[in-house]
Amino acid sequence: MPESRFALSMDAYELITRNVSEVVTEDEVRALAEDPDGKRAYVGYEPSGVLHIGHMLTANKLIELQEAGFEVVVLLADVHAYLNGKGTFEEIRETATRMQEQFVAYGLEESQTEFVLGSEFQLDEEYVLDLHALELETSLSRASRAMAEIAGGDTATVAQAVYPLMQALDIVYLDVDLAIGGMEQRKVHMLARDTLPSIDADSPTCLHTPLIADLTSGVGKMSSSEGLSISMEDTESDIEEKVNKAYCPPTADPEPTDEGEDRENPVLQIFEYHVFPRFGEVVVDRPEQYGGDLHYESYADLEADLESGELHPADAKGALATYLNRLIEPGREKIREQRSD
RNA sequence: CGGACCGUAGCGCAGUGGCCGACGCGCUCGGUUGUAACCCGAGAGGACGCAGGUUCGAUUCCUGCCGGUCCGACCA
Incomplete structure (x- = not known):
């Protein structure tokens, strides 16, 4: 098994922000780094059958955060995947368990990782009402701009406008101190920072990991839906x-x-x-x-x-x-x- | 709701009432390079949105539908 040799030789802030593209904000992360033990960090993933290199990139950050003392929450975002047109609810749920097992196999420390299925709390009345409150605060164009890098289809749907608002709310309901995501998530996180105060929640602190370029051209970002990508099912x-x-x-x-x-x-x-x-x-x-x-x-x-x-x-x-x-x-x-x- | 434009290979697009539906990018294979890219050569891939109609014959004309884009105070 691979091991990191950095945990002891780096200070917490250095370890937490290592290899990230963006820290929002530096002061907020420094505050977390002063006493990382028991702090909660999260990433949400749309469940898919097989982990690919993009999942693994944010997972690397989660592993480092665990080394720094963080508790890690992995949201298996079944409702999000559904809203993003990834299949029937049944199909999506089926893959969530598999994904969880693969994350553990990859190296997430099971005892420090809480796996949560989105539908466990995202359909509760209180959550839904808070969601509507955020909808009231957010213009359609802002929401769809936030989704532009994430949306699956080429047509923006109402579901996709709701999607980023749920991400914002998840940060509150999962009670996390730090939101992690790839750079494609930054607009969603910025939306969350702007909008959450309207329901009396704190603006989240965020870390964004880089996106790896397309393997064969070096242009843009590697995508699991086109071009070559690397996943755990590769021989x-x-x-x-x-x-x-x-x-x-x-x-x-x-x-x-x-x-x-x-x-x-x-x-x-x-x-x-x-x-x-x-x-x-x-x-x-x-x-x-x-x-x-x-x-x-x-x-x-x-x-x-x-x-x-x-x-x-x-x-x-x-x-x-x-x-x-x-x-x-x-x-x-x-x-x-x-x-x- | 009303109007305009659009719907042709994975993507971007050209074109014609009948003759091989072109081109660019991408993709595949080979050559070149101790990798890849670039370059060179050879290929694969399309019911020309769906349904009717006109016609000897429609991808090309007409109608409807579906899907997309844009416009809809005044002026032009």
């Missing part, structure tokens, strides 16, 4: 193949495309946000003819070597596939069990 050879297909110029700062779109190096991003946070050390298995194995103790060293040419992208990819496979293996095993039931 070892799937992973090798996908990583090998990844866009990987020998730099951390690739040139924009001809159309002027920014590009990232997704291979490096995965090292930074997935591999190093979960493994203390990375060994790149390199053929003798190119100089033999390389050892890295930090992401920055690996990046510097790729940049200088010391580390060839092909070797970096080989190592990435190896470590991704190690990360995914426990979840892969769990999925195998789930499917043989």
